Amino acid sequence: MSKLGSALGKKYEENKISILTRTFELGNHTFKVRVPSVKEIESIYEYFKNPNEKEVEEIYQELSKDLIKFKDEASDNVEFKDDDIIVDGRSIKEAARNKATIQHRITEYIKFLIPEDGQTLEGLEYKDIEAEFPLAIQLTLVDKINEVIAPDYKETRSK
Numbered sequence: 001m002s003k004l005g006s007a008l009g010k011k012y013e014e015n016k017i018s019i020l021t022r023t024f025e026l027g028n029h030t031f032k033v034r035v036p037s038v039k040e041i042e043s044i045y046e047y048f049k050n051p052n053e054k055e056v057e058e059i060y061q062e063l064s065k066d067l068i069k070f071k072d073e074a075s076d077n078v079e080f081k082d083d084d085i086i087v088d089g090r091s092i093k094e095a096a097r098n099k100a101t102i103q104h105r106i107t108e109y110i111k112f113l114i115p116e117d118g119q120t121l122e123g124l125e126y127k128d129i130e131a132e133f134p135l136a137i138q139l140t141l142v143d144k145i146n147e148v149i150a151p152d153y154k155e156t157r158s159k
Helices: 001-010 011-019 038-049 052-069 090-111 126-132 133-148 153-158
Strands: 021-026 028-036 078-080 085-087
Touching: 001 011, 011 021, 028 133, 038 090, 052 085, 052 090, 085 090, 085 133, 090 126, 090 133, 126 133
Parallel strands: none
Antiparallel strands: 021 028, 078 085
């Protein structure tokens, strides 16, 4: 029992799971969400600053493979650099970094969902989510999860 838990008493400890659980409705289904600790949220945002370079490189290779085929053909809107390809002024490496961070956020937020029947989402990977939900639904789930774990966030962000 934590210092705070022991101070709040036995009844608090008995009800701790329900205190740290929120719900939302989507498509006639009630999703239960575990409210994460500050440390868990901070680690998700830390990933934005320092994404996994191996994942970024894998995504970069996937995004650039078709462009590399046309490397020797002249084009005004495509510039090949040593470690990047710039298309219409936009970096493919940066697009890969953005995609990696979005996929990481989606995966980590969906892990906050409480599975039924005692299952776990710890081994969940983005490919599992991608196979189940289109991107629009993934983003909706993340928004809904964010709304229930940080209900004032939207109001604060819009100011």
